[in-house]
Amino acid sequence: xxxxxxxxxxxxxxxxxxxxxxxxxxxxxxxxxxxxxxxxxxxxxxxxxxxxxxxxxxxxxxxxxxxxxxxxxxxxxxxxxxxxxxxxxxxxxxxxxxxxxxxxxxxxxxxxxxxxxxxxxxxxxxxxxxxxxxxxxxxxxxxxxxxxxxxxxxxxxxxxxxxxxxxxxxxxxxxxxxxxxxxxxx
Amino acid sequence: xxxxxxxxxxxxxxxxxxxxxxxxxxxxxxxxxxxxxxxxxxxxxxxxxxxxxxxxxxxxxxxxxxxxxxxxxxxxxxxxxxxxxxxxxxxxxxxxxxxxxxxxxxxxxxxxxxxxxxxxxxxxxxxxxxxxxxxxxxxxxxxxxxxxxxxxxxxxxxxxxxxxxxxxxxxxxxxxxxxxxxxxxx
Amino acid sequence: xxxxxxxxxxxxxxxxxxxxxxxxxxxxxxxxxxxxxxxxxxxxxxxxxxxxxxxxxxxxxxxxxxxxxxxxxxxxxxxxxxxxxxxxxxxxxxxxxxxxxxxxxxxxxxxxxxxxxxxxxxxxxxxxxxxxxxxxxxxxxxxxxxxxxxxxxxxxxxxxxxxxxxxxxxxxxxxxxxxxxxxxxx
Amino acid sequence: xxxxxxxxxxxxxxxxxxxxxxxxxxxxxxxxxxxxxxxxxxxxxxxxxxxxxxxxxxxxxxxxxxxxxxxxxxxxxxxxxxxxxxxxxxxxxxxxxxxxxxxxxxxxxxxxxxxxxxxxxxxxxxxxxxxxxxxxxxxxxxxxxxxxxxxxxxxxxxxxxxxxxxxxxxxxxxxxxxxxxxxxxx
DNA sequence: GATGAATGAGCTTTCATTCAT
DNA sequence: CATGAATGAAAGCTCATTCAT
Numbered sequence: 001x002x003x004x005x006x007x008x009x010x011x012x013x014x015x016x017x018x019x020x021x022x023x024x025x026x027x028x029x030x031x032x033x034x035x036x037x038x039x040x041x042x043x044x045x046x047x048x049x050x051x052x053x054x055x056x057x058x059x060x061x062x063x064x065x066x067x068x069x070x071x072x073x074x075x076x077x078x079x080x081x082x083x084x085x086x087x088x089x090x091x092x093x094x095x096x097x098x099x100x101x102x103x104x105x106x107x108x109x110x111x112x113x114x115x116x117x118x119x120x121x122x123x124x125x126x127x128x129x130x131x132x133x134x135x136x137x138x139x140x141x142x143x144x145x146x147x148x149x150x151x152x153x154x155x156x157x158x159x160x161x162x163x164x165x166x167x168x169x170x171x172x173x174x175x176x177x178x179x180x181x182x183x184x185x186x
Numbered sequence: 187x188x189x190x191x192x193x194x195x196x197x198x199x200x201x202x203x204x205x206x207x208x209x210x211x212x213x214x215x216x217x218x219x220x221x222x223x224x225x226x227x228x229x230x231x232x233x234x235x236x237x238x239x240x241x242x243x244x245x246x247x248x249x250x251x252x253x254x255x256x257x258x259x260x261x262x263x264x265x266x267x268x269x270x271x272x273x274x275x276x277x278x279x280x281x282x283x284x285x286x287x288x289x290x291x292x293x294x295x296x297x298x299x300x301x302x303x304x305x306x307x308x309x310x311x312x313x314x315x316x317x318x319x320x321x322x323x324x325x326x327x328x329x330x331x332x333x334x335x336x337x338x339x340x341x342x343x344x345x346x347x348x349x350x351x352x353x354x355x356x357x358x359x360x361x362x363x364x365x366x367x368x369x370x371x372x
Numbered sequence: 373x374x375x376x377x378x379x380x381x382x383x384x385x386x387x388x389x390x391x392x393x394x395x396x397x398x399x400x401x402x403x404x405x406x407x408x409x410x411x412x413x414x415x416x417x418x419x420x421x422x423x424x425x426x427x428x429x430x431x432x433x434x435x436x437x438x439x440x441x442x443x444x445x446x447x448x449x450x451x452x453x454x455x456x457x458x459x460x461x462x463x464x465x466x467x468x469x470x471x472x473x474x475x476x477x478x479x480x481x482x483x484x485x486x487x488x489x490x491x492x493x494x495x496x497x498x499x500x501x502x503x504x505x506x507x508x509x510x511x512x513x514x515x516x517x518x519x520x521x522x523x524x525x526x527x528x529x530x531x532x533x534x535x536x537x538x539x540x541x542x543x544x545x546x547x548x549x550x551x552x553x554x555x556x557x558x
Numbered sequence: 559x560x561x562x563x564x565x566x567x568x569x570x571x572x573x574x575x576x577x578x579x580x581x582x583x584x585x586x587x588x589x590x591x592x593x594x595x596x597x598x599x600x601x602x603x604x605x606x607x608x609x610x611x612x613x614x615x616x617x618x619x620x621x622x623x624x625x626x627x628x629x630x631x632x633x634x635x636x637x638x639x640x641x642x643x644x645x646x647x648x649x650x651x652x653x654x655x656x657x658x659x660x661x662x663x664x665x666x667x668x669x670x671x672x673x674x675x676x677x678x679x680x681x682x683x684x685x686x687x688x689x690x691x692x693x694x695x696x697x698x699x700x701x702x703x704x705x706x707x708x709x710x711x712x713x714x715x716x717x718x719x720x721x722x723x724x725x726x727x728x729x730x731x732x733x734x735x736x737x738x739x740x741x742x743x744x
Numbered sequence: 745g746a747t748g749a750a751t752g753a754g755c756t757t758t759c760a761t762t763c764a765t
Numbered sequence: 766c767a768t769g770a771a772t773g774a775a776a777g778c779t780c781a782t783t784c785a786t
Binding site for chain 6: 040041049
């Protein structure tokens, strides 16, 4: 059991590293086998297919983000509007650090992997709802009806900034953006 | 000349359709040949490589967005803050309609295609600068120093919303979001 | 007629240059078309196939060598043994300058092109016989019976030196070799 | 291990046969797969590329010749000038039997395969030096200074004769040639 | 549990050749 | 005479997957 889990963990960890570097399509089972020192045959003992590995990685990845999002939402409770925004922005770094794999998995999900697509759909829906509910509880009375739109906006901003930061088109002034968001907010 | 351009156009149009449906990596030259009723050999008569086709498609695509962005920026001049935002939001629909291919091309660009990556980098930089300059000219004196941050934010919002709309996790309330943005703005 | 010949000449000359640089297999009709500014279609107006072009080039090439060999043989008459050898060696330079194409054509001939193979067979036979006859007329009485063997040897030496000079494994001391051959001879 | 080596050996042996018959460029991986009853995929399990296979074959081939040359050189020590030459000539038969593949590999080496070219360059250099050193030790005092030139000549003669024998332009009188060489020598 | 060996379908690319105009 | 356009066969190569041991 234990060794079993250790091996699976090794496969997942290694594959995450590879996918983060090369993308899903460019990471072959041969790559994974080589980098884990596990034979391709054994890979198939633990996982039924490459898609299976990717799916588990998506699980791991989505759970990491999920925790970050929920933690963020949880902290929102009892804070002022101002802090709310900065909290979200602080967590961009967490999400951004896993940004490449996030993008790669989404591309894979959109393109051809229905299971993956459903995994992502559900999580995005859940995140937005959690965010929205938290906003409802915390926004001042006059802004409560905006909670829905704001939840969409915040998620968009995070995803969009991640995309720009991966493209490396320009250095992104996260601090300024965060400050600006807070300013606008009030 | 004429037939020449017609065939090239047919190749590009068909490939755009296929890529929009399947993504870059999952669209093979055999696919393109089959759907154009053109032999693989002829494909290579018009384009030196698959990357060449993709690159031209990226050009076409980026120019479409570019026009939308510049048109939007141009219209900003002489409008109030309020209209500015709604203008940007209106154009989301244009951009969103080509959103899938946008995502696919970006994934390809990030993963392994350096030329593509540079095509995108340059355009993103140019867009943001155009947006920023337009904002500087139009924002009220007290908000001028936020132009830079806001330009990043607006681009992020568009990209992020495109991503959510492709994932189809939920119906996105574009109207509400637009209204909210405008409200926040003032 | 004249223009016809000019075009054919252009094709042959250009192809010789290309083959000398890249070898037969690596010179495509597209290469030839590009370098002559003649369309591939027109190439086929003048020559029935790529093999046809190669065959004509072999003719041109073999005739050049043929002249050199016959000139050499002709000069042998009425010279001493010593001069005979130096004459052959002098012509190595001529032959060596076309050495690359000679090797490439021979490889092509051996590998798969029967016409080419026959072209070469005949010429080699003719050369050796001409050389042998010339040797018989000029060698001293006691060495006349060696004419046959010597003719094979001289041709081998030329071909072998050409091969080594193309491989560029080492700088070949042609002068020393020539001197040595003359010394041995007497 | 054992099966592993067997399969590699089968691939090499089969490819040598095919190349000897058809040349390097005309021997496709499909040919090799068909003649070994091995799938193309398996070919790539054992060798990273076609060049890899060719390179190993060149190694095998060059080692065979190398042994013949070194054996020949070794036997020269302590023999008279006369025997020296006949020894070299005796070994022509060994070399000639692998002559076709020798020519094909050299053509490939010259044309476009730099690794192959270097393999050949080094071996030719080594052979000539070994031959030269052996000649220095065995030639009479008055001929020692010719060792360098003679080493080039002997190698040329072997290569040249191989070429003629492959072209099959005429039956080559090896015995006469050998005798003639010995006569000239003394 | 674990693996090395084998596979076949599919990929991008090249190229001599054909032909209507 | 001349050409641009089109083709199809074949090339080298990749890779997820299977399976006997």
